[in-house]
Amino acid sequence: MTPSFAVASQALITLIYDAATQHGAWSQFLAAFAQQLQSHAGLIWANDFSNRSVDVQLPGSGLAATYGFEAHALASFAGYYGARNVWLEDATLHREGAVVTGSMLFPDHCLKKTEYWTDWLRPQEIFYTAAAIVELRAERSTNVTVVRREQAGAYDGGELALIRTLMPHLQTAFSLQRKLRRLEMLSQSSTQVLELLPFGVLLLDATSQLLYANERALAMTAATRLLQLREGAPLYCPREADNGALRRLLHEAAQTGTAAAGGPGGVLKLNGLTGEQLRLRVTPLPSWHSPFGAASAIAVFLSDSSDLITSLAATLRNFYGMTVAEARLTEALVNGYSLQEYADRQRISIHTARTQIKSATAKAGAQRQVDLVRIVLTGPAVLQRTPLPA
Known part of the structure; x- marks a missing residue:
């Protein structure tokens, strides 16, 4: 040559x-x-x-x-x-x-x-x-x-x-x-679906920098000013105490998404001085098969603090074959309740709650509780939920 x-x-x-x-x-x-x-x-x-x-x-x-x-x-x-x-x-x-x-x-x-x-x-x-x-x-x-x-x-x-x-x-x-x-x-098809969801959605990379925000999320953050979306910078809360809590949740979710030691994310409630409210659910996206692109590591779902995602139970039963108890527990987790909080509210043992969530997770095709919540939040159950009969 x-x-x-x-x-x-x-x-x-x-x-x-x-x-x-x-x-x-x-x-x-x-x-x-x-x-x-x-x-x-x-x-x-x-x-x-x-x-x-x-x-x-x-x-x-x-x-x-x-x-x-x-x-x-x-x-x-x-x-x-x-x-x-x-x-x-x-x-x-x-x-x-x-x-x-x-x-x-x-x-x-x-x-x-x-x-x-x-x-x-x-x-x-x-x-x-x-x-x-x-x-x-x-x-x-x-x-x-x-x-x-x-x-x-x-x-x-x-x-x-x-x-x-x-x-x-x-x-x-x-x-x-x-x-x-x-x-x-x-990835484009998946983000188009996110525009149809009844709550705000943010996709972040492993350093908590914004990759995508649906229109509802942009409107909610602009209206409440409790959460700042800054290009090229991590997600940020103006109040120092809120920002510290947010940073911990995001870090744990990023670690979980990359299969490192970490936590499953969680819920953070933000309150403004003049009554503004914003509710954040932070959940990891598995880096090995994220439907929103390889860079997406964390999803943050935004809703009004008083706006619970209700009427899910019937749809969860239809889509995933869950029992009534499993569907109600899944709906509670989607709305930010912990397993212990739900067990206390329903007056059941934590062992019973764990058995129910294990079965519900398997029926949704997930392996972990955090994956169950993510699947429900971004799946057809939320898009096509129907009211429970009176």
């Missing part, structure tokens, strides 16, 4: 992994890739051999990129000429992980006799092509292609060796990109 080859390949590999993690960065890689291979245009696109259709948009994947092509040329390629691409006639030559040239796929001396060259390649000044067939799934290939003029000559062995060097990195980056997009879409 010559020094120039090593430098070129390393620079392109860096751009590949940057593109996998940054929106819109595949165009930057494609431009550098095409320029390195003395090509005046390039494209990341897909071809479906089952119906001879091509896709230059790659919706939902984040992979689409073009370099050097006019929009009308891409539109005609996708709408008509892709199906007449003679380089796609033999599907057996398009294997996943292969690096191919137009000369390998169709004889150069026959190319100028085709409609594809006359009406599409020639207007784009294209004669030679080289492609990395990065993926092949159910007769659909995803490719990184570069093209150049006839006078530039065919792609040589050194240029094809560079593409082969990049191939495993392209495959890894494509796979990573798809996984990140799926996680991003899941």
